[in-house]
Amino acid sequence: MSGAPALRAEGIGVRFGGVRALDDVGITLCAGEVRGLIGPNGAGKTTLFDVLSGIRRPDAGSVRLDGVDVTRHSPVRRARHGMRRTFQRQQLFGQLTVADNLLVAQEWRGGGGGLAADLLALPARRSYERARRERAGKVLADFGLDGRGDAAAGTLPVGRARMAELARAVADPPRVLLLDEPASGTTDDERRRLASAVRRLAEDEGCAVLLVEHDVAFVMELCSRVLVLDLGRVLAEGTPAEVRADRRVRDAYLGSAPG
Structure with a gap:
């Protein structure tokens, strides 16, 4: 069930x-919602992600996180509001272990808020470390990486590395998560685990997820609503069934036959 707008x-x-x-x-994008963003190459999907995450400032328009205008905020300030983003090109710390990649993601805020700040109020550092590692272990299990925590991230095969990057993105629970082609290079089993983990993140933790992915079947199965861009404009928006049935979408992107 979708909640209040998390990103507008x-x-x-x-x-x-x-x-x-x-x-x-x-x-x-509402809390607890998984929404898809699709369209042909050059449609503007990555540019929109850059605007939403603060990498690029728009020439017109506004971006709000939980009602706060962040249009002029840097990516770091948006991250402090709870936004996370992955990229098409993997960005793991290759020389660190998989587990340490997740632990770093929980530490970066320091006393600025979120999970790390809550735990720093505890009387003993030992309790803080235990809680961090418990969270990291849970996320590793969610993404099928239990038993791989001690492996150097740079040694993982492409599919596992993709899963590790996604796990790091949610190690410190996000409010809004932007996923840029997360299924790229993954196996069918990894895609199923990814879909399950994203659903749990939305349903159990109330995270709002926006997904860019060229695997249309994956998008249609996972997302409750889909936005279609073409040549920088919104071509269509609706449920997966509505988008599949839209002749304009079929002509521009999906092909002549629906389904």
């Missing part, structure tokens, strides 16, 4: 010289 972008416009990469794009 309105009227987003981005230009690269004379090219209009995004034109009046809007999206609202």
Whole structure:
């Protein structure tokens, strides 16, 4: 069940010289919701992710997290509001173990808030360390990485490395999670585990998830609603069934036959 809006972008416009990469794009993402973002190459999906995460400032429009206007905030300030993002290219700390990648993700805030700050109030550092490791162990198990915590992250095969990066993104519980092609390079079994972990994150922890993925079947199965971009504009938005049935979407992206 979706809750209150966690992320709202309105009227987003981005230009690269004379090219209009995004034109009046809007999206609202609610707590506990998993929403898909699809479209052909060059549709503006990555540009929209860059705007939402603070890497790129839009030429027009606004971005709000839990009602707070963060349009001019840096990625770090947005992260302090609870936003996390993964990238198409993996960004693991390769020389650290998988478990240490997750522990680092819980430490970065220091006393600024979130899980780390709550635990720092405990009287003993030992209790803090135990709680951090318990959270890391749970997340590793959720993503099928139990037993791989002591492995150097840089030695993992592509699919496992992708899962480790996703696990790190949620080690400190996010409010909003932006996933950029998370299923890329994964096996069928890893995709199923990924889908299950994302559902639990939304349903149990109330996280709002926005997913960009070229595996349309994966998106349609996992997401409650789907937004379709084409040439920088919103082409369609609706349930997976509605999007599949939309002739404009079939012509621009899915092909001539629905289903």
